[in-house]
Amino acid sequence: MRTGTKQIINGVKVVAMACVMLFAVNLQVLYAGAKKDSTSKTEAKKMRVVTSIVPLSFFVKQIGGEHVDVTVMVPPGANPHTYDPTPGQMTALGDAGMFVKAGSGIEFELDWMKKFTALNPHMVVCDASRDYRSRTMQGHGGDHVHEKIDPHFWLSPQNGILIANNIERCLATLDPQHKIEYAENRRMLEVKLGELSVEITQKLEGMKNRAFMVFHPAWGYFADEFNLKQIAAEKEGKELTPKTMQQVIDQAKKYDIKVVFVSPTFSSLQAETIAREIGGVIQPVDPLSGDYIDNLRQAAEAFVASMQ
Structure with missing residues (x-):
């Protein structure tokens, strides 16, 4: 009788231990699933932003922070005067919420912007050069070249401040939930650019x-x-x-x-x-x-x- 009772007790212990282990495993699976789901939701909340050239991506990252996922059409080392996007880039563009263009006459944008907007008509196009003062190109010792507009407007700290303001406005319009954060990030960047101008x-x-x-x-x-x-x-x-x-x-x-x-x-x-x-x-x-x-x-x- 004692032996039978002992066997029953041991059996109960084994079953209980198995239940505890099964519960722990299920808990880990649920936690991992919840964590993955949370990560997916966080990533899904990020705004997909595409910029035409690398320098503009700097401004989007600085102002958009953790709320943006930024990609660049003309990659580092490529020439925006001659570059053509890859099929993969064209496909990825279909998921973009915003496209930031220089808007100053870069050949890449002149050749491709209409195709980009046709591919993704719901994508917001942000003009980084809005309200800037253009200048004409120069060559051969400083002579003006047929009054062609110089597209390289971003290479000036003061124009950098203008770019920051334009991008902040676009981000805030598309994502008003985080507009206060965008404004603060823009303000901090503007201070840095002002200090850079003074330093130079x-x-x-x-x-x-x-x-x-x-x-x-x-x-x-x-x-x-x-x-x-x-x-x-x-x-x-x-x-x-x-x-x-x-x-x-x-x-x-x-x-x-x-x-x-x-x-x-x-x-x-x-x-x-x-x-x-x-x-x-x-x-x-x-x-x-x-x-x-x-x-x-x-x-x-x-x-x-x-x-x-």
């Missing part, structure tokens, strides 16, 4: 020679803000003829220029020829960096060093 102005104080040479004329807005003279070698992406090459070399000698700044997305062969003829060097400056503030700071330091 101070670096340039007392500089008598204020001319720098670039192969591709991307830094005109930067030059305008800080009262500098951008001398550009090429125009509209065309190779220099022997005649224009000599004109550029003469301009460089006139201003005692020893550095020719080049964009990483353009061929540097003709820039190297110019540098060799003036006894100088070429140096890269990137107009399409994603690290916007630090990139403008480094560019300013490079320009200052070249003018000393």
Whole structure:
């Protein structure tokens, strides 16, 4: 009798232990499922934003924070004057809630924006250059080039403030639930950009020679803000003829220029020829960096060093 009772008790213990283990396993499964569901909901709440170029993604990330999922159409290292989107990018665009365009005449946008909006007619298009003051392109020693608008407006801290305001407005319109957060993020970014502008102005104080040479004329807005003279070698992406090459070399000698700044997305062969003829060097400056503030700071330091 005692042996039978003991066996019954042991059996009950085994069943109880099995129930406890089964409960624990079910609890873990439920917790994992709830966690996954919570993560999925958090990700689903993020606004999918596509920007045409890398620098604009910086502003969306800074202002949108955790509420945005940002992708870029023209990837790092690609040239927005010539780039064509991939089939995968076109497919992904169908899920975007907002597209941020430069709006300043970049060839990529001129060629593709109508196709993008036709593909996703519900996508909000945010114009980052709204209300900006345009300037004309320059080439061959500073001559105006057929009054063509310079599209590189983002390369100026003051224009960066304008971009921040435009993107904040678009995000707040599309997602009013987080508009206070967007406004605060924009305000903090605006302070940083204002400080950057002051910092660069101070670096340039007392500089008598204020001319720098670039192969591709991307830094005109930067030059305008800080009262500098951008001398550009090429125009509209065309190779220099022997005649224009000599004109550029003469301009460089006139201003005692020893550095020719080049964009990483353009061929540097003709820039190297110019540098060799003036006894100088070429140096890269990137107009399409994603690290916007630090990139403008480094560019300013490079320009200052070249003018000393």
